[in-house]
Structures are given as structure tokens and as C-alpha cells.
Amino acid sequence: MIRLAFIALALLTAPAVIAETRVPQSQAEISLGFAPLVKRAAPAVVNIYARRVVEARQNPFMNDPFFKDFFRGFGNPQPRVQNSLGSGVILSEDGIVVSNYHVVGMATDIRVVLSDRREYEARVLLGDEEADVAILQLEEADDLPFLTLRDSDHVEVGELAMAIGNPFGIGQTVTSGIVSGLARSGAATGQARGYFIQTDAAVNPGNSGGALIDVNANLIGINTSILSRSGGSNGIGFAIPANLVSEFVHQARQGAERFERPWAGMSGQQVNSDLAESLGLSVPDGIVITELHEASPFTQAGLGVGDVITHVDNQPVNSPAEMLFRMTVAGIGQDAKVTWMHDSEERQSTVVMAPAPDEPDADERKLNKSTVLPDLTVALANPAVIARFGLPLNTEGVIVTDPGRLGARVGLKTGDVIRTINRDEIEVSADVEAALSRPGRSVQLDLMRRGQRLSLRFRL
Numbered sequence: 001m002i003r004l005a006f007i008a009l010a011l012l013t014a015p016a017v018i019a020e021t022r023v024p025q026s027q028a029e030i031s032l033g034f035a036p037l038v039k040r041a042a043p044a045v046v047n048i049y050a051r052r053v054v055e056a057r058q059n060p061f062m063n064d065p066f067f068k069d070f071f072r073g074f075g076n077p078q079p080r081v082q083n084s085l086g087s088g089v090i091l092s093e094d095g096i097v098v099s100n101y102h103v104v105g106m107a108t109d110i111r112v113v114l115s116d117r118r119e120y121e122a123r124v125l126l127g128d129e130e131a132d133v134a135i136l137q138l139e140e141a142d143d144l145p146f147l148t149l150r151d152s153d154h155v156e157v158g159e160l161a162m163a164i165g166n167p168f169g170i171g172q173t174v175t176s177g178i179v180s181g182l183a184r185s186g187a188a189t190g191q192a193r194g195y196f197i198q199t200d201a202a203v204n205p206g207n208s209g210g211a212l213i214d215v216n217a218n219l220i221g222i223n224t225s226i227l228s229r230s231g232g233s234n235g236i237g238f239a240i241p242a243n244l245v246s247e248f249v250h251q252a253r254q255g256a257e258r259f260e261r262p263w264a265g266m267s268g269q270q271v272n273s274d275l276a277e278s279l280g281l282s283v284p285d286g287i288v289i290t291e292l293h294e295a296s297p298f299t300q301a302g303l304g305v306g307d308v309i310t311h312v313d314n315q316p317v318n319s320p321a322e323m324l325f326r327m328t329v330a331g332i333g334q335d336a337k338v339t340w341m342h343d344s345e346e347r348q349s350t351v352v353m354a355p356a357p358d359e360p361d362a363d364e365r366k367l368n369k370s371t372v373l374p375d376l377t378v379a380l381a382n383p384a385v386i387a388r389f390g391l392p393l394n395t396e397g398v399i400v401t402d403p404g405r406l407g408a409r410v411g412l413k414t415g416d417v418i419r420t421i422n423r424d425e426i427e428v429s430a431d432v433e434a435a436l437s438r439p440g441r442s443v444q445l446d447l448m449r450r451g452q453r454l455s456l457r458f459r460l
Contacts, residue, residue, distance in 0.1 A: 034162060038174050041217040043115050043145040044090045045164040045172065045210055048099055048122075048136075050107035087165035087210035088112065088136065089219060090146040091249060095120065095138030098245050099209030100224055101127045104134045112138055115172055126252035128259040132224050133240060135252040147211060149249075150218035152241035153315060155179055155197065163201040163223055163237070165210025177201030177235075179220075183322055184238060195325035196238040197221045203237035212239040219245075243329040250331070262327040263356035263387050265296025270319050271308060279308060280344040286310035287323055293393045295357055295383050301349040303340055310346075311339035327353055356387035363429040364401060372436040372443055372460065375404030378418065378429050389415050392451070398426050410445075411456045417448040 086103030090096070097112060104110055110122040120138040127134040138144070159179045167173050181198035199212060203223050212221040221239025251259060268287040269275075276284035286308045292299055303309070309317060312326035313336050330336040330353045338351050364379035379385050381395045389399065395417065403412035418426045421435035422444055436443070445456040 041213050044147045046088045047113045047166045048086045048088045049111045050104045051109045052107045085169050086208040089211045093144050095141030097136040099134050101129050101132045101134045103209050133248050147219040149242040149246050150220050152243045155220050160215050161199050162213050165207030167204035167206040175202035199237050200235040260355050262353035265293035267291035297351050301351045308341040356383035358384035365429050373407045376407040377402035378432045410458045420446040
């Protein structure tokens, strides 16, 4: 008993072992816990509080000539404030932050709070609703913790991954999982379209804009959405790849006002087994070109309808969304190496990544107050206009780029092609202005809308 007591006393008085805090260096160390990794990465993940003032919808009877007297002074619309909560990631010590567009887009007031409770005002440098990415600049910030962007093309399915964000506004939260899939296209919800990394690390509302990191605390993606019927995590979350974020940061630092994507000037579809057999391909890979604009850089590189694009910069492409992603991360002004098949023969070409050419001159003009439809804005269709409004590649003629208040009331929509006005042929933007400046008591507009003919008639 005396000997046992002596051993116990020796254990109690032994010096404590101080654990070393560092990033795990091996699989064995990773299995012991993620605490060192979290301590390194979490300070660069921020909470974002954004708000915007929106106009309340006006009573629909206020402009009605019969009912407006009954509603005069009743229910006047009052501006209301919309608040949003999300996450963001600091990418540089001078305060460049990436988040989701749906968190900060159109916000009038953005406040960013760091994990150490420091707060900064922020402004949006560059945002894009389609990609659901926004780049922010923190005001008067320096010497901030930040995460390094990893080349997301080297991310593999099965890698360990961690998501850091502010789910449900409860505070910074860390979840772990793996990379469940790559090249997920058309799977995200909301406005985001494109190419995503899939993870089973729990992502919930409020995690939007937060970090998806690897075991070296490098940023591999920005959490953007989930697939869920309940609104909570079901183990299927999507992140915007770091390579796309890198291109956004580059354009934001260059002072771009709008995110520019290279113009393909083509339509295509994924090659399935039936198509592969008919095209003489051994496996169903790539996308087959179904339509090609004469000004497309792919036309200049020698490709044509029926050819199959299999790789861009040595990366496989198996859907139009993946093709656009590969072109986008290549960057405006850069050359991309394209691998394609023609008559079962593999070829390679260098294609210049450039925005849609604004030629011929679109001559976009806004009609003045003296015309029948003031504030109607029209432009001549060219590749830039076609790309801007997502119109079919074969679109020709004068396009409605903004119907204006009265134009919308008579039924005009953005993207309509004006063929005639009062039976006068419309060939250039000036023809619209001239036709709508002539005196008359009635107007007939003949249009093309999504390939369908349409006539609008109204009296003045």
C-alpha cells in the first residue's frame, strides 16, 4: 500500500506535458482532431451583415382612372429594409473579402465582423448574380488574417474538407466532411449556375459565403448552396471553386465594373452514348457543337458544327456549364489550348479568350420624352448584345434592351426583336426613334419573341 501511494504521488507531481499547436502533418495526426487547423483558418472567416432599402409595391389601383380617387391617400408605399446574414472569407491582408452575391448584392450598408470582434464597413468591388460571387473591400483595413487560394483543379474526391461559417446566425461554426464530388453543374439553387464542388460537410443557411478548406487550411471553395427539402443540411452542399474566385479577385483589382466572361459564340450539348456512336467516338466524352457564330473565336480556330470539344487546357469538359467554367478561369485575354475531335481525329488548337465583340456598332439609344414610348431603349444586335441578354446566336435586327415604364405597360419585354412599326421596316436603332416620333393615334409593333411572332397594338 505504501509503494502504491508513492507511485500515485509521483504521477500527481510530474511536470505537465505542453501540447504543440500546429497544423496536422499526417493522416495519423489529422485523426486526433482539427483544433490546430481551425485556429489557423477561422480568424480569416467573417460574419457579414448587409441591408438594403427597397421600395414597397404601389397599390395597383393608384394609376387607374376610375379607382384612383377611392384609394387617394390610402396605403402610401413606404420604403422597407431587407436584412441578410451570411459569411465571407478574407483573401488578403489589405481587406479583400469574397462572399456570395445573394448575401451582399444590391446592399446599401455592409458590416463585416471578424472572429476577434473587430468590425469594418465594406463596399462591393465586383459582383455577379449568375456566379453568385461578390468581392468586397473592407474600409481602412490592414494586417488582417487571410486564407490562401488553392488550385481547385487539383482537388480530388475523397479529400478531407472543413466548412466554416455562421449558420442560422448562432456564431462561427466548423463542420467537417469530405469532397463528395467535382464538376457538379446545374445543381445549385437560386441564381447560381455553373460548376461546383460538392461536399458532405454540414452547410446550413448563414454558411453562404463561408470557407471550404483543405487539411492545409487552403481555401478550395466558397460555400454557396445546399440541396434540402427542410432547409437544413442533408449532406449535399455546393461550393464555388477557388479558381473562379481567383479570376473574380483579379478582375476586381483591375477595376472591372462588371465581371467579364470569355465569349464562346457557340451552342453545344453533352455527348451521350448514342451521339458517341453516331460520331464514331469510342467513349461518350465532351460536348458536340450544334451552332457556331461566324465571329466566334472557335470559328477562327478552325472548329465547326459537329466537332466535339473534349478538353480545355488539358481539363475534361462534359457539359456546356463546365466548358464555360474552363474558359472563365483561363481568363480574359489569355490563350486556351482546346482539344477537339473532327471525323474521329483528335486535334488541338489555341483559342483566344475574349469578350464578345461589340461590332458592328450597337448604336444603343434611349428614346426621349417627345416620342410615343419615352425611355424605351433599343440596340442593334451584335455579339456583345447577344451575349449580354442571352439571346440566340442567330438573332438579328433591333433589340429592346429596356422597355421603359410605358413600353412595359403595352407589353414590350427585354430581348424582343422589333421587326416593323406601323408596317415600316426596322433595320437600325434610328428607325425605331423615327417611327415612334411620327404623329398618329394608334401604334402597331410587330415583334419576334423567343422565336415566336407577336403583334402589339395600342391607341394613344
